[in-house]
Amino acid sequence: MSASTWAVHPDDRERVIKAAFEAKEFAYCRYSKFRVGAALLTTTGQVIKGANIENASYGGTICAERTALVKAVSEGVRSFTALAVVTDVASAISPCGMCRQVIREFCAQNMPILLVPADYEKRLAGGEPDGGIKETSIGELLPDSFGPEDLELPRDH
């Protein structure tokens, strides 16, 4: 099954995209000035928002996607049906490798990940199909991934 055949109801799709835009408002990005918003749709229809929270140490920075995920998991929610990500850039921007690895821990290989351009509404109004969203999945973004099961493989010394 490819990501594109995973069914997300159009209303839910709109809700999670809208939530990603809202999430971006609370980005704490005083170092990069690069705002990112993310939103997860859960199997029960809940929407959970995340923004990038930077740190003076740089290494202590936590991205929007990971913020949304730890928020959900720390509330006992581990079943997701879509993730939307938006920045201030007028094109689809991809998650970093750290976020891909954390998404990998909790999301299905073919769960839709919607990379939304900042000018999505403008594009929709201009007639661009799907507003310029790039739809992908963690299977595509982190192929041949390292995961929990690798740690349990027998060792050959």
Next chain:
Amino acid sequence: MSASTWAVHPDDRERVIKAAFEAKEFAYCRYSKFRVGAALLTTTGQVIKGANIENASYGGTICAERTALVKAVSEGVRSFTALAVVTDVASAISPCGMCRQVIREFCAQNMPILLVPADYEKRLAGGEPDGGIKETSIGELLPDSFGPEDLELPRDH
């Protein structure tokens, strides 16, 4: 002003401690088997919970304290009056250095940080004053800290 003179109402103090215990229930710690719960008390009296969310890569792990903080900040909340942390160990366990650095970014130097032993209730019932809680602050836990203002200091080449 030392941490101990920072006023937290006894009811709020109980609420944030109780929330840290509740938060621990949702720890995702399949690698360390070491559950941690954290809770932040906000200036408006809200309580925000976090748990440790581990990752197969180990480096992608996000602790309970940071989970609670990014959760709060991503909802637009940046004013805190107390943090409580509890594990499954029957003594006060301190935050790691990464968490101290992220706490440093958002919390006052003398905001109370309550390190709660897992057997807090038992200790209270047994008459131990304050149930064995160790009260500290980020000023104490991360002295002479690196912070945002360091990045803006003039350079001497």
Next chain:
Amino acid sequence: MSASTWAVHPDDRERVIKAAFEAKEFAYCRYSKFRVGAALLTTTGQVIKGANIENASYGGTICAERTALVKAVSEGVRSFTALAVVTDVASAISPCGMCRQVIREFCAQNMPILLVPADYEKRLAGGEPDGGIKETSIGELLPDSFGPEDLELPRDH
């Protein structure tokens, strides 16, 4: 140009593979018990080794691939022609997402990344072509990647 057309001299290829095995000996993996060794081949023919260095905080863990890279870069070396990675598992194990992101910062999209099974020598002796190595590249492992140039894109507010 695909990774497989990138020319690495067979002797250099053997050197970098051998170095990854040697590097593994110094893994500090007291928490995962999962040893990883990595080695970088530089454009000047130097080989730089890395091992995974774990941390009690888990989040402070630095993998073998990143250890090799920061080692090289901190010595002024930023031009690489191959990366080899080996674990104690008898199959090719892939880098985590964090490592992919750091590799992305310094290595060409099609630079060969050799994922070496722990029983490589045994496989070679048994006549398995290339000893079971899986050859890939960061272009393949981190498609549609986030990178430095994304941070400089114009913002659309």
Next chain:
Amino acid sequence: MSASTWAVHPDDRERVIKAAFEAKEFAYCRYSKFRVGAALLTTTGQVIKGANIENASYGGTICAERTALVKAVSEGVRSFTALAVVTDVASAISPCGMCRQVIREFCAQNMPILLVPADYEKRLAGGEPDGGIKETSIGELLPDSFGPEDLELPRDH
């Protein structure tokens, strides 16, 4: 024993300070423009240098102190007698919390950590005792630390 009674030979002290300045030259800090150099002195008199290696993801950044440490450990070196850190700022700048946690894993509580101002030589020439160096230790910088032994404490469920 306090950090100040830990014996580092004046020649070794000068060597590790000089190495920290040299290390700074190879900082990869295209995002923060904040160069940091670090150097470790080992029990065998070896000096191992590190610089900060930043990443477009910000979170993937590895500081100078951690670079020096993983470099050493990945070469089988785990016994250190001093650490020197220098930036481009004309005052002593402290390690971030992540670095403190990694230092904690490998260095003695009272091992001298020398925070060196960028204008150290100028200060020495001007007659300032010790050139403005701030001498500290991980015991002071990360009091009441979380460490490997905490993970092994019995659980109280």
